[in-house]
Amino acid sequence: MRIDEPGNLVPKTVDQNSCLPSIVINGAKLHAETFGNPNDPIIFVLHGGPASDYRYLLNCKEFADNGYFVVFYDQRGTGLSQRFPRSYYTGIQTSFDDLNGVITHYRKSPTQKIFLLGHSWGAMLAGAYINQYPTAVNGAVLAEPGGLKWKDVDEYVKRSRKMDITGEALNNATYMDQFLTGKEDEHAILDYKYKLLASTGDENDNVGNEGLLPFWRPGFVLQDVYFNILKKENSDWTPHLKQFTTKILFIYSERNKPYGLDHAKQVSSAFPNVQLFETKGAGHDMLSFPTGWKNTHPTILDYFNTLK
Amino acid sequence: MKHKIIIVITVLLYSLCNYCQAQSINWKTLKDEDRHIVNLNLGIDYGIIYGIGYGYHLKTKLPVVLNAEFSIPSGNKLLDDYKTKVGVHAKLLEMNNFAVSVNVNGVLRRYENTLVRHLNLGSTANIMIGYYGPKWYVNGEFGFDKAIATHFKHKDAYKSNFPEVKDGWYEPTGGNVQYGMQVGYSFSKSDIFLKGGKTSAEDFKTSPTIPIYVQLGYNLKLK
Numbered sequence: 001m002r003i004d005e006p007g008n009l010v011p012k013t014v015d016q017n018s019c020l021p022s023i024v025i026n027g028a029k030l031h032a033e034t035f036g037n038p039n040d041p042i043i044f045v046l047h048g049g050p051a052s053d054y055r056y057l058l059n060c061k062e063f064a065d066n067g068y069f070v071v072f073y074d075q076r077g078t079g080l081s082q083r084f085p086r087s088y089y090t091g092i093q094t095s096f097d098d099l100n101g102v103i104t105h106y107r108k109s110p111t112q113k114i115f116l117l118g119h120s121w122g123a124m125l126a127g128a129y130i131n132q133y134p135t136a137v138n139g140a141v142l143a144e145p146g147g148l149k150w151k152d153v154d155e156y157v158k159r160s161r162k163m164d165i166t167g168e169a170l171n172n173a174t175y176m177d178q179f180l181t182g183k184e185d186e187h188a189i190l191d192y193k194y195k196l197l198a199s200t201g202d203e204n205d206n207v208g209n210e211g212l213l214p215f216w217r218p219g220f221v222l223q224d225v226y227f228n229i230l231k232k233e234n235s236d237w238t239p240h241l242k243q244f245t246t247k248i249l250f251i252y253s254e255r256n257k258p259y260g261l262d263h264a265k266q267v268s269s270a271f272p273n274v275q276l277f278e279t280k281g282a283g284h285d286m287l288s289f290p291t292g293w294k295n296t297h298p299t300i301l302d303y304f305n306t307l308k
Numbered sequence: 309m310k311h312k313i314i315i316v317i318t319v320l321l322y323s324l325c326n327y328c329q330a331q332s333i334n335w336k337t338l339k340d341e342d343r344h345i346v347n348l349n350l351g352i353d354y355g356i357i358y359g360i361g362y363g364y365h366l367k368t369k370l371p372v373v374l375n376a377e378f379s380i381p382s383g384n385k386l387l388d389d390y391k392t393k394v395g396v397h398a399k400l401l402e403m404n405n406f407a408v409s410v411n412v413n414g415v416l417r418r419y420e421n422t423l424v425r426h427l428n429l430g431s432t433a434n435i436m437i438g439y440y441g442p443k444w445y446v447n448g449e450f451g452f453d454k455a456i457a458t459h460f461k462h463k464d465a466y467k468s469n470f471p472e473v474k475d476g477w478y479e480p481t482g483g484n485v486q487y488g489m490q491v492g493y494s495f496s497k498s499d500i501f502l503k504g505g506k507t508s509a510e511d512f513k514t515s516p517t518i519p520i521y522v523q524l525g526y527n528l529k530l531k
Binding site for chain 1: 354355356381382383384385389391417419421422423424426428453455458460465468469470472473474476477478479481482483484509510511513514516517518
């Protein structure tokens with residue numbers, strides 16, 4: 001068998017499997033699903049990574065039972081969405097344009113309210129999007145964004161990825177490089193390798209999670225390119241956030257020790273109106289596991305309901 | 309003649325299978341009567357690595373050492389990952405104190421994490437060109453490591469997310485090149501050596517997570 005054959009080691013994407021639900025946005029076929037009444041206020045769920053996909057956030061479809069139209073999509077190059085070559089990505093504006101396109105695709109009228117619910121990288125994207133378009137949304141939930149400035153992101157990532165140099169985790173991340181190599185355009189191999197690289201065995205302990213997150217496919221190229229861009233540009237997505245006077249809900253978790261209250265305060269301080277909330281008994285992926293979801297869902301729902 | 313046949317078979321067999329970091333030998337101090345070489349080493353090679361090796365010096369006109377190596381990476385699971393190599397190391401050319409040698413190995417290696425177990429058959433081939441003196445030696449090496457065929461067996465943690473994943477043999481699955489230097493000091497029946505260099509993928513554009521290799525080793529030669 002060939003490791004770069006679609007569907008062998010990682011799932012086929014929407015351009016390879018026409019049975020998967022998809023939308024076409026800015027020339028890209030994106031894997032997308034919706035729940036609820038399309039005329040209700042819309043919650044756009046933004047996944048983390050950016051290499052991850054929305055599978056681990058599907059608990060959020062419960063908001064459809066509370067009078068919201070919930071939209072999930074795998075960001076360009078990730079999950080079951082179409083891949084693009086490394087040279088395609090030149091900046092985060094691509095993600096802004098895609099989010100604009102997704103909003104336009106689903107919004108029925110200019111009065112239909114728009115909310116963002118971002119987790120991790122998705123929360124960074126939500127913050128950056130609001131910074132770029134301060135009047136575009138009616139509210140946002142940001143769950144543990146690494147930061148809205150590169151410096152904050154860098155520091156948090158370093159804290160959350162500390163490894164013992166002689167430990168099993170480092171070995172799990174590096175030893176497989178002699179078994180598998182992928183060229184720049186061999187996306188299936190690179191994506192599969194990235195999943196193994198990230199599955200060190202302690203990746204969930206480090207951030208206080210209860211177990212393994214469900215996933216479809218990580219998008220290695222997007223992850224690699226975006227982090228290089230953020231670092232190179234020393235990104236700062238905060239200058240215009242003062243214009244967004246609507247309260248945001250900023251969530252951090254009790255068990256993700258590398259994050260903590262201090263980091264939450266620092267990152268959220270760029271917004272003029274913040275409700276800080278600590279999810280008890282959960283780690284970074286507080287929206288995915290039972291305890292975290294049970295302890296977070298009511299607060300998010302209350303937040304949306306006050307803005308509805 | 310018998311030895312030549314053994315050498316040819318070994319080279320052919322393991323050229324088909326695998327090739328990696330070369331055993332370090334000071335050809336100048338390897339005497340005809342030295343039959344056995346025992347090696348201990350540690351270093352960085354896709355992880356923190358601990359290894360042992362054995363070489364058998366054949367009674368041949370062309371200096372040839374049959375070698376076997378076993379190494380494991382650090383970690384709290386002892387044999388979930390390992391690498392074994394069997395091959396032949398031969399000095400092909402010698403001019404004054406300079407020599408050219410090649411080391412060809414077959415490789416069997418295993419990797420396991422929370423999602424999958426990989427078992428790989430591969431081959432490695434290295435060429436070393438350098439100076440070999442009675443007390444010390446230095447050379448440059450270039451090697452190629454091909455992961456020819458790998459058996460994938462995914463665990464429930466992966467299959468629960470992607471039930472259609474196809475377990476079985478895949479070929480080829482990878483290839484890396486390594487190039488660098490070795491320096492060694494010889495005394496009595498011993499060699500202490502240090503080698504290091506760069507590791508990159510076979511396309512010379514991408515690199516592994518640890519893009520270097522370093523090895524500190526000790527050889528004991530016995531009659």
